[in-house]
Structures are given as structure tokens and as C-alpha cells.
Amino acid sequence: MPKYNTALMSIDIKETRRYAGLNKAPDFNKKTVKEACREILYVAEPRGSWEVxxxxAQNGIVLATVPFKLEGKKVTQHLCRAQKVIIMAVTIGEAVEEEIARRFKDGEYTLAVLMDAAATTAVEQVADGIEKAVDQKFAVQGFVRRWRFSPGYGDWPIECQTRMLELSQADKIGMGVTSSLMLTPRKSVTAIIGLVPKTDDVAAEKQSCKFCPKPDCNFRTRPFEPLVNDEILDEGK
Structure with a gap:
């Protein structure tokens, strides 16, 4: 089981604003958003685990020791040319949600909401890091990667979370699932990544709202963009 342990050096300010629903509030105080990102950086403990x-693809079955059949047309269509898949799990730890809860309790409501958005951004950045690691590892084996797809996207039911945790060995990084199928710690994700032969005419697509099968998503306001230098948290500003 490959593990992915890395330090978060920055949190994307633009993505944090997007998750906080601030895209239509350009005049919102940037200083407060940066403070929220900084507070999450202090307490985040990013960890990831994954298995290949x-x-x-014809039957939508992950060929684990106990086979795992994927339910839902969107995810099976997404993986229709994959020969291998990676099941991954990512978390930034329990301390993050404890700190956010403390800020709410202390009445720092705006900061707490922004910290929650920054934590969501942080989880996605850690997942991005795993994708980059996958690219490096499997490119030499003749594969390209399709962007990650998580339970709950499209018509892929979240009832599969228990199997996703099992197949990614997420217990090794402290992740679990509640009876209501919520991941713990709360700021965690699971996902599946398809590996397609380079000879296939389908290249790995950049993660983008353009390709997301959930058109009614509240966050579908702009495509994913690379980090922009002046929008990265800078301790000197």
C-alpha cells in the first residue's frame, strides 16, 4: 500500500473563495480569507493511501481479492477504457475540524466558515498531489491517468464508501465511515482513478468542472485553474 505523506506549503486562495461561495463577492476582505488558509495550514495533517x-471495464468490476462491482453509469463510462484503477483515500486529520468547531463556539463565525472552505481546498490539493505521484509512477509503465471520480458524483452511490476505504487501506491513515456513510475525519475523500494505455486515444484529462458529471453542483462556477502566484498564501503579505 503506497502512502502519501506531504506538507501543505500553501492553500489556493481562489479555490477557498469558490468553496466559500464568494465568487460573486469580489470585494470581500482578502485578509480574512488568507487568515483562514493560514489557520488551516497550522493544524492540517495531510495523509493519503492508495492501491492499484x-x-x-466491460463489466465495471475492480478485480480485488473480493471483486468490487461499480454501480452507476457515469463512473463506468468514465472508466470505460481503463485497464487498471487506483482506489485512493485522503484526509487532513481530525485537528482541522476540532479547530473549526472551536472557532464557531467562540463566535468567530465568518472565520470558521472560511476555514471550512480552506480545509476543503486543502483536501483537494492533497488529492491532486497523489494524482501527480500516480502520473510519475505509471507513465513509465505505459499508462495515462483519467481524473479522479468520487462516490456521490453523478449516479455513483455513496453506499460504496466502506469498500472504498477497505480497498485503499484507509484505516492505516486513520479514516473511517459512520453509519450514515459520512467519512471520518470529516475533511476526507475517497476516489477512483482510471489508468488507460498510452496507445489509447483518450488522454488524461485535467480535472475540471467541464468534465464533471454533476451539472447542478453549487461549485460549478469556473473550471479548475492552476495556482496563481499572487493568489497563493504568502506569509510575507
């Missing part, structure tokens, strides 16, 4: 499996 052969994949039966």
Missing part, C-alpha cells in the same frame, strides 16, 4: 487493481 486490475479492472474489468
Amino acid at each position: 487493481y486490475d479492472y474489468d
Whole structure:
């Protein structure tokens, strides 16, 4: 089981604003958003784990020791040319939610909401890091990566979370799932990544709202963009 442990050096300010619903509030105080990102950086403990499996694309089955059949047309269509898949899990730890809860309790409501958005951004950045690691590892084996797809996207039911945690060995990084199928710690994600042979005419697509199968998503306001230098948290500003 490959583990992914890394330090977060920055949190994307633009993405934090997007998750906080501030895209239509350009005059909102940037200083407060940066403060929220800084507070999350102090307490985040980013960790990830993942495993690679052969994949039966014709039947939508992950060929684990106990086969895992994917339910839902969107995810199976997304992986229709994959020969292998990676099941991944990512978290930034329990301290993050404890700190956010403390800020709410202390009446710092605006900061707490922004910290929650920054924590969501941080989880996605850690997941991005795993994708980059996958690119490096599997490019030499003749594969390109399709962007990650998580339970709850499209028509892929979240009832599969228990199997996702099992197949990614997420317990090794402290992740679990509640009876209501919520991941713990709360700022965590699971996802599946398809590996397609380079000879296939489908290249790895950049993660983008353009390709997301959930058109009614509240965050579908702009495509994913690379980090912009002046929008990265800078301790000197």
C-alpha cells in the first residue's frame, strides 16, 4: 500500500473563495480569507493511501481479492477504457475540524466558515498531489491517468464508501465511515482513478468542472485553474 505523506506549503486562495461561495463577492476582505488558509495550514495533517487493481471495464468490476462491482453509469463510462484503477483515500486529520468547531463556539463565525472552505481546498490539493505521484509512477509503465471520480458524483452511490476505504487501506491513515456513510475525519475523500494505455486515444484529462458529471453542483462556477502566484498564501503579505 503506497502512502502519501506531504506538507501543505500553501492553500489556493481562489479555490477557498469558490468553496466559500464568494465568487460573486469580489470585494470581500482578502485578509480574512488568507487568515483562514493560514489557520488551516497550522493544524492540517495531510495523509493519503492508495492501491492499484486490475479492472474489468466491460463489466465495471475492480478485480480485488473480493471483486468490487461499480454501480452507476457515469463512473463506468468514465472508466470505460481503463485497464487498471487506483482506489485512493485522503484526509487532513481530525485537528482541522476540532479547530473549526472551536472557532464557531467562540463566535468567530465568518472565520470558521472560511476555514471550512480552506480545509476543503486543502483536501483537494492533497488529492491532486497523489494524482501527480500516480502520473510519475505509471507513465513509465505505459499508462495515462483519467481524473479522479468520487462516490456521490453523478449516479455513483455513496453506499460504496466502506469498500472504498477497505480497498485503499484507509484505516492505516486513520479514516473511517459512520453509519450514515459520512467519512471520518470529516475533511476526507475517497476516489477512483482510471489508468488507460498510452496507445489509447483518450488522454488524461485535467480535472475540471467541464468534465464533471454533476451539472447542478453549487461549485460549478469556473473550471479548475492552476495556482496563481499572487493568489497563493504568502506569509510575507
